C-alpha cells in the first residue's frame with residue numbers, strides 16, 4: 554500500500570476521487586496540481602490523483618501543460634465523478650448570504666456556476682483559490698461575511714452552512730480525474746472487471762504546418778476503425794499557431810492497431826508519445842458515494 558497525493562486540503566473534490574479509487578491508502582494533500590505531480594516524481598507519494606477535464610468547463614489546462622512541459626508521468630487510471638457545487642457561509646451569516654462581499658472558490662468551480670453568480674451575486678468580488686476546499690477552509694477561518702463554492706464534504710469538514718444547493722449552471726456536471734504514477738505503461742493498480750473500459754492517451758505533434766496534416770493524423774485512426782473519444786489542442790508554447798494534440802483512443806494499448814497507427818504517424822513525420830493506457834472507472838463502479 555502506498556500514499557496518494559491529491560489537490561487538498563481535506564474536503565476537495567480531488568480528495569473524494571482519490572478516496573473512491575484508493576479507499577485503503579493514506580492520502581496526502583498538496584496545495585497545487587504541479588505540487589501533486591512533483592511529489593510523485595520525487596517519490597514522496599506513490600501516485601497522485603488530479604483533475605483532468607470537466608463536463609461544463611472543459612480541460613484543466615494546468616494538469617495537461619505541467620505533465621507535457623515539466624514532469625512526464627504515466628496515466629494509470631481514470632474516474633469520472635459527479636460534481637455538485639454548493640454555496641456556503643459561516644452559520645451566523647446564513648440569512649445574509651445575498652449580501653456577502655466576496656465569493657471564493659477554485660476557478661473551475663466559479664466557471665461552473667457563472668450564471669448563478671450573475672443572477673444572484675452580481676455585486677461580489679470573486680477570489681480564486683487553489684481548490685474549493687481551500688476556499689471553504691478560508692471562509693470558516695475568517696470572521697467576515699464571505700461565501701465559498703465547494704462540496705458538501707467541505708461544508709461539514711469546515712463547519713459551514715450550505716445556503717444554496719446545486720448551483721452549477723448545468724445538470725450532469727462531472728469531472729474526470731486521472732491517476733498519475735512513475736510506473737510503466739499499462740501497470741494496473743486496481744482490480745478490473747470484465748466490463749471495465751480502457752483508454753489510451755496519445756500526444757501528437759505535427760511535422761509542420763502543411764495543409765491536411767491533421768486530416769492525415771485522423772485518417773490513421775479512422776481507416777483502422779479506432780474510435781477516438783477526445784481530441785484537444787494545446788499550445789506548444791514556442792510561438793503562436795504551434796500546437797500539439799492530445800488524443801484519447803477508446804481502447805487498451807494492443808499489439809497491432811495502436812502501434813500500427815503510431816508507426817504510420819511517425820512515417821508522416823509526426824511526434825507520437827503514449828501518455829498512458831488505463832482503465833476508466835465510473836463513479837458507480839467504485840461504490841463509494843461520498844459526493
Ligand SMILES: O=C(O)C(=O)C[C@]1(C(=O)O)C=C[C@@H](O)C=C1
Pocket residue numbers: 560564565566567568604607613636659661662683684685686727728
Ligand atoms: O477544487 C477542488 O475541489 C478540486 O478538486 C479541483 C476541481 C477542478 O480542478 O476541476 C475538481 C473538480 C471540480 O470540477 C472543481 C474543481
